[in-house]
Amino acid sequence: MPADDASAPEPPAASPFSSGHAPLDTAHPDRPEPRRRGRPVLRVLTWLLLGLLGLVAVAGIAIAAAWGYYHPAMTVETGVVYGERRGDMLTYDVVRPAASTGLGTAPNGLGIVYFTSGGWRSGGPGDFSRVVLAPLLRRGYTVFPVHHVSQPTATIREIVADSHRAVRAIRARAADHGIDPDRIGVTGGSAGGHLALMVATRGGPGDPAASDPIDRLSSAVQAVAIFYPVTDLLDLGTSTENPGDGGPPKSFRAGLEQDPVDLERWRVSGRELSPLFFLVADLPPTLIYHGDADTLVPLDQSQRFQARAREVGATVDLVVHRGGGHGWPTMLFDLIHFGRWFDRHLRPGR
Numbered sequence: 001m002p003a004d005d006a007s008a009p010e011p012p013a014a015s016p017f018s019s020g021h022a023p024l025d026t027a028h029p030d031r032p033e034p035r036r037r038g039r040p041v042l043r044v045l046t047w048l049l050l051g052l053l054g055l056v057a058v059a060g061i062a063i064a065a066a067w068g069y070y071h072p073a074m075t076v077e078t079g080v081v082y083g084e085r086r087g088d089m090l091t092y093d094v095v096r097p098a099a100s101t102g103l104g105t106a107p108n109g110l111g112i113v114y115f116t117s118g119g120w121r122s123g124g125p126g127d128f129s130r131v132v133l134a135p136l137l138r139r140g141y142t143v144f145p146v147h148h149v150s151q152p153t154a155t156i157r158e159i160v161a162d163s164h165r166a167v168r169a170i171r172a173r174a175a176d177h178g179i180d181p182d183r184i185g186v187t188g189g190s191a192g193g194h195l196a197l198m199v200a201t202r203g204g205p206g207d208p209a210a211s212d213p214i215d216r217l218s219s220a221v222q223a224v225a226i227f228y229p230v231t232d233l234l235d236l237g238t239s240t241e242n243p244g245d246g247g248p249p250k251s252f253r254a255g256l257e258q259d260p261v262d263l264e265r266w267r268v269s270g271r272e273l274s275p276l277f278f279l280v281a282d283l284p285p286t287l288i289y290h291g292d293a294d295t296l297v298p299l300d301q302s303q304r305f306q307a308r309a310r311e312v313g314a315t316v317d318l319v320v321h322r323g324g325g326h327g328w329p330t331m332l333f334d335l336i337h338f339g340r341w342f343d344r345h346l347r348p349g350r
Contacts, residue, residue: 070134070332072105073098079125082169082214083162085149090162091125092146092170094177097137108140110346111179113167113221115188115195120159120255121150135335136187139343142179144170151255156273163195164219168206172214183346185223187338190297190326193229193288197275197305200224200284223345224286225338228297228326231305232276234267237298276305283314285345289334291324317341 075096083090092113097105116128128145136143146166148159167184174181186196203219210216233249233256236242241249248266253259256273258266271277286309290302302318309316319337321328 070131072134072137083165085154088149092144095143105140110183111142112185114143114145115192116145117192120156120191122148135339139339155257156255160198167219168214168217171217184221185342186221187225189227193226196226197229201275201278223284225341228290231301232274233270237300239298240295279308279312281313286316287341289319291321293323293325296326
């Protein structure tokens with residue numbers, strides 16, 4: 001065997017700590033080390049992960065802030081009696097902002113009557129959403145959720161009368177509740193919005209000869225902010241409740257004292273329960289939010305109410321929620337605008 005073959009060096013053994021890349025070529029020291037693949041991808045993945053963690057953190061902070069905003073400190077008094085209907089007590093609750101913890105809002109001395117009615121049905125003491133009240137409480141308002149006897153046990157005509165009674169009773173106890181009796185707002189949605197407008201359009205001085213001192217007081221309110229109210233029961237337009245013959249809403253005939261239907265009598269009683277026909281120039285400033293996809297109470301109800309208000313010189317602002325039906329997920333944010341509306345029209349000096 002030739003001597004030069006026996007003297008040929010063996011290749012170096014791989015180290016167990018080797019990175020697995022080819023060793024540096026000592027025969028050509030000016031040749032660069034082969035580029036290590038995978039590091040740019042790892043860097044991108046790291047930044048993506050950090051970005052995702054940042055988004056999660058921001059979302060968590062936003063959720064926590066929203067939860068805190070819609071759960072303000074408050075005090076609640078339930079079941080204040082304002083009357084009686086067919087043996088059932090009529091009650092309202094008193095919800096005040098609480099500043100005792102140092103985290104709440106101090107009461108501003110103004111009150112908002114909240115008609116909790118839906119389909120002219122109502123719950124009892126304590127039956128209200130605290131989240132719904134939060135935007136008003138955050139601005140210092142004392143809120144009064146009002147409960148009535150549901151139709152058809154009580155007729156809608158009686159429910160309207162009891163709504164006036166509630167405002168009078170709250171005004172009678174204004175000093176106890178810590179509010180100004182001459183600066184009261186009203187809010188609600190659907191049937192609650194209808195009741196609010198019935199009070200706004202027909203509220204006024206009580207009966208000075210009434211034996212009950214509450215009935216001697218005014219039921220007038222000074223500002224309104226509501227969702228999708230019924231304003232004209234005689235013309236239901238494209239509503240799914242329209243029977244097509246000029247008659248009352250199909251699902252509420254008993255409550256409207258129209259079971260069986262008497263169209264001649266309905267033309268009178270339906271008009272009496274329609275705020276559209278009682279608009280006057282001194283209507284309290286009114287804000288209405290209404291969805292343009294509402295099939296139960298069509299947008300036309302609020303549009304005609306606003307048009308009629310302009311004719312008589314009253315202030316009605318209508319905000320149309322595009323794609324909104326009979327309610328929409330972002331209504332909680334709209335309630336913040338309700339608070340600003342009440343600030344503008346109820347706060348002294350505004």
